[in-house]
Amino acid sequence: MIFQATEVNRAYASKLSDTTEVFLAASRQQLEYTANILSDKMADDVFLSDEANRLKYQTDSFNSVVISDASGLTQAASPETLNLVGKQLNSAGSLEALEAKRALISKPYISTIKNLLIFISAPIFDDQHHYLGFLGGSIYLRKPNILSKILGEHYYEDGSYIYVIDKYNQILYHPQKERIGTFVNNNDGLDEIISKKEGGLLLKNGQGIEMLAGYAIIPSTDWIIITQSPLESTLLPLTGIMEKVILRTLPMTLAVFLFIWLFARAISRPLQQLAERAKSLDSPTVSEDIEKINSWYVESLSLKRAMLSGVKLIHNQIGELRRDADTDPLTGVNNRRAFQFKLKQLALLETPFVILALDIDYFKRINDNYGHGVGDDVLKQHTQILNRFSRDGDLVARTGGEEFVLLLKDTSSADAFITAERLRSAIAEETFGIVGHITASIGIAAWSADSITIEKTLSLADQALYEAKGQGRNRCIIATPEMAS
Numbered sequence: 001m002i003f004q005a006t007e008v009n010r011a012y013a014s015k016l017s018d019t020t021e022v023f024l025a026a027s028r029q030q031l032e033y034t035a036n037i038l039s040d041k042m043a044d045d046v047f048l049s050d051e052a053n054r055l056k057y058q059t060d061s062f063n064s065v066v067i068s069d070a071s072g073l074t075q076a077a078s079p080e081t082l083n084l085v086g087k088q089l090n091s092a093g094s095l096e097a098l099e100a101k102r103a104l105i106s107k108p109y110i111s112t113i114k115n116l117l118i119f120i121s122a123p124i125f126d127d128q129h130h131y132l133g134f135l136g137g138s139i140y141l142r143k144p145n146i147l148s149k150i151l152g153e154h155y156y157e158d159g160s161y162i163y164v165i166d167k168y169n170q171i172l173y174h175p176q177k178e179r180i181g182t183f184v185n186n187n188d189g190l191d192e193i194i195s196k197k198e199g200g201l202l203l204k205n206g207q208g209i210e211m212l213a214g215y216a217i218i219p220s221t222d223w224i225i226i227t228q229s230p231l232e233s234t235l236l237p238l239t240g241i242m243e244k245v246i247l248r249t250l251p252m253t254l255a256v257f258l259f260i261w262l263f264a265r266a267i268s269r270p271l272q273q274l275a276e277r278a279k280s281l282d283s284p285t286v287s288e289d290i291e292k293i294n295s296w297y298v299e300s301l302s303l304k305r306a307m308l309s310g311v312k313l314i315h316n317q318i319g320e321l322r323r324d325a326d327t328d329p330l331t332g333v334n335n336r337r338a339f340q341f342k343l344k345q346l347a348l349l350e351t352p353f354v355i356l357a358l359d360i361d362y363f364k365r366i367n368d369n370y371g372h373g374v375g376d377d378v379l380k381q382h383t384q385i386l387n388r389f390s391r392d393g394d395l396v397a398r399t400g401g402e403e404f405v406l407l408l409k410d411t412s413s414a415d416a417f418i419t420a421e422r423l424r425s426a427i428a429e430e431t432f433g434i435v436g437h438i439t440a441s442i443g444i445a446a447w448s449a450d451s452i453t454i455e456k457t458l459s460l461a462d463q464a465l466y467e468a469k470g471q472g473r474n475r476c477i478i479a480t481p482e483m484a485s
């Protein structure tokens with residue numbers, strides 16, 4: 001738009017320059033033609049007066065016309081109201097014409113009768129080329145004149161205007177009449193305008209308003225015609241266009257944003273849910289929770305699958321670690337840790353139980369006599385017997401080297417004693433390879449919610465076992481209250 005407006009102004013300035021040039025050329029021709037006619041009529045006052053009037057009124061080119069003799073004495077003038085006939089002309093234009101004796105267009109100057117004008121003149125010569133005087137037409141710059149007719153009848157509503165300066169920056173035409181005759185200053189584009197013959201540019205005028213200016217020189221006078229329009233008014237339609245564009249595209253823009261937002265949410269949703277689940281990978285339900293997530297696009301599906309297999313791996317490893325942590329590696333039964341955990345569980349549930357604390361008699365001798373490997377085999381075989389005596393809910397544990405525990409749930413001390421005796425007999429009857437027969441001693445202690453603490457029960461079972469050892473081994477002893485003390 002800026003380029004276009006500047007270009008329009010340039011083309012318009014160029015057109016006006018051509019028009020003004022044509023006018024000036026026509027005016028000069030008119031004057032020169034009449035000056036020729038006057039060469040043998042300088043003594044005919046009536047003829048001179050008629051010619052002055054004809055020039056003044058026939059074409060409207062000049063505000064006034066004068067005919068002077070070679071000494072500067074006015075021979076005829078139009079309009080006659082000027083009262084110049086017979087008077088000596090001493091204005092700048094007249095003196096210049098008298099001195100130059102050739103066709104001239106003067107600089108603007110203030111005339112004898114206080115008009116700011118330019119003076120266009122043609123010399124009058126006789127047949128022998130003797131200088132007889134001049135014929136001149138004035139254009140009153142501050143009054144309605146031919147220039148204002150050519151340049152002035154244009155639109156100014158949007159702040160656009162045209163002005164004309166001469167090569168000395170003096171204003172010859174301006175829509176504000178008071179500025180005619182003054183000099184242009186504070187105009188940052190003027191240097192460029194003066195240095196080129198035609199063009200367009202963005203400049204700040206004297207009031208600091210940004211203007212898009214086009215300019216063109218009038219070759220015969222070096223006057224410059226400048227047409228300019230405010231940048232703001234040029235861009236005003238753009239604001240309207242932008243508003244329309246924004247208003248028209250707003251619903252679409254909003255719809256697009258809404259779609260992007262919903263789409264982004266739909267994309268991020270499964271990722272967020274997966275991230276949330278990743279925080280609780282140890283949860284027993286994590287696999288089912290991950291399965292439920294709607295991974296609707298391929299990348300999130302891959303992520304979901306990767307997480308599921310990761311969770312499976314972790315859970316398997318956790319299970320294995322748990323089993324390892326709770327199991328005695330030699331015999332495969334529970335270790336002391338698992339045994340104690342079971343005790344706590346039963347206590348929490350207030351489930352009564354009986355502990356059979358069992359210790360193989362003289363086990364050291366087996367190791368000593370047959371070696372450690374045989375001792376291990378005995379331990380394993382012995383464990384199998386214990387397992388046979390363990391019902392659902394009961395627990396077999398290896399609590400030390402050759403020490404074991406059989407925990408009997410919901411059992412009375414009497415029943416537990418019977419079981420212990422049968423167990424002891426089973427061990428005694430079993431043949432343990434090259435070792436042959438072995439025996440074991442068993443201490444028995446019962447726990448119920450309303451009785452002693454678990455620690456005390458364990459201690460009593462140990463006491464009873466100690467007692468069984470003390471009484472000669474290969475026997476079962478039920479703990480008595482006295483043992484507690």
Ligand SMILES: Nc1nc2c(ncn2[C@@H]2O[C@H](COP(=O)(O)OP(=O)(O)OP(=O)(O)O)[C@@H](O)[C@H]2O)c(=O)[nH]1
Nearest residue numbers: 359360361362363364365367372373375376401402
């Ligand atoms: N082979 C084998 N021996 C073990 C293991 N753990 C402990 N022992 C042995 O078991 C023996 C236990 O000996 P003691 O505590 O003196 O008991 P004991 O010889 O059975 O005598 P009493 O219990 O008094 O009848 C020690 O020699 C330990 O080295 C094991 O895992 N394998």
